[in-house]
Amino acid sequence: MAIEGISGLAGTNSLTAVKQSTPAEAQASFTESLKSAIESLNETQQESDKMTQALAAGKVDNLHDVMIASQKASVAMDAAVQVQKKAIDAYTEMMRMSM
Secondary structure, three states: OOOOOOOOOOOOOOOOOOOOOOHHHHHHHHHHHHHHHHHHHHHHHHHHHHHHHHHHOOOOOOHHHHHHHHHHHHHHHHHHHHHHHHHHHHHHHHHHOOO
């Protein structure tokens, strides 16, 4: 009984080397990611407010959609607050480190 060797693993042919980035590029990337997340949060909040106002004015009859939009906005805000707390905790911990 002949045992064949293992040839390349399936799915690894398309892997490429990780691009090394400079600190300035990483900072720009992080800044853009943060800005995008804040803009998305703002859009979610504004959409929820718009739907709530439309419901109060009688322009929207579907309470279900309004409640879903409100909950999405609430969950997004809670997540943003938790990320903020973790970032502040990490900063505080780094400031406590002695060099």
